[in-house]
Amino acid sequence: MSWETVDLDRNEGVATITVDRPDRLNAMNVETLEALDEALDEARDARALVLTGAGDDAFVAGADISYMAELDVEQAQAYAELGHHVTDAIETFSCPVIAAVNGYAFGGGCExxxxxxxxxxxxxxxxxxxxxxxxIVPGWGGTQRLSRLVGDERARRLVFFGERVEASEAREMGLVGEVVADDDLDDHVAEMAADLAAKPKHALQAAKESLNQVHESHQSAGLTYERRLWSGLFGTDDQREGMRAFVEDREPDFE
Structure with missing residues (x-):
């Protein structure tokens, strides 16, 4: 299969999915989310998976705000459901997934x-x-997944203030596990993925499923609640102003 905004490559058990909209900093519109979902399904027999973004500037800069700006609640709910479907597919993918964060990862990209x-x-x-x-608030799992990596208060600060953190600080707080030089990222991640692909497939899958189970008992309800909250903010004055200001490249004037 081929897609306009997502690429899938394979190399000896390692699949690499690249979000390929560099002119839009790899922002995720509906077409790209659907393509990513299909690419994940196509790569389901991989022994290790790498997820990254095209170009030198962004991993995934976020959801496509130009698309979101005029959504109503029902449309926003459908968009949230699609985003959650994709992030859930990544989390429950049959083998370990490495996010090679090669640039901006804001909002939906961070998720x-x-x-x-x-x-x-x-x-x-x-x-x-x-x-x-x-x-708005994070709508593709950020309110539920962030705190288990960085702790409750740090997650609240990141969400409440909308903080942007550089890679070194992200490493210190546990948001990422490792930071490498820009020019070394691709080779380093490829080596990690190859090492994982050489591990026993069924044992690795079982290990992932068991590790995920730690969060499963309470996370499902939280994710459902987050989707409802996120989509319910569409149509509010703050959502309209915030997204219009972004599209018009100005500071928002909230009530």
Whole structure:
């Protein structure tokens, strides 16, 4: 299969999925989310999976705000459901998933990385759950997955203030597991993925399933609640102003 905005490559048991919209900083519109979902299904026989973004500037800069700006509640709910479907597919993928964070990872892009098993960031990468300044909250799992990596208060600070953190700080707080030089990121992640692909497949899958089970008992209800909250903010004055200001490249004027 082939897609306009997502690439899938294979090499000796390692699949690499690249979000390929560099002119839009790899922002995730509906077409790209659907393509990513199909690519994940196509790669289901991989022994290790790498997720990254095309170009030098962004992993995934976020959801497509130009698309979201005029959504109503029902449309926003459908978009949230699609985003959750993709992040859930990453989290429950049949083998370990490495997010190679090669640039900006904001909002939905950060949430894609959170759903991966391992996160390796380039030195120039910047991450954050920045939705608050758009008049919304994280809607693809960020409110549920972030705190288990960085702790409750740190997660609240990141979400409440919409903080953007550089790779070194992200490493210190546990948001990413490792930071490497920009020029070394691809080779380093490829080596990690090859090492994982050489491990016993069924044991590795069982290990992942068991590790995921630690969070499963309470996370499902939280994710459902998050989707409802996120989509319910569409149509509010703050959401309209926040997204219009972003599209018009100005500071928002919230009530």
């Amino acid at each position: 894609l990385a959170l759903a991966a098993d391992l996160r390796v960031a380039a030195e120039s990468a910047v991450l954050g759950q920045t939705e608050i300044d758009l008049g």
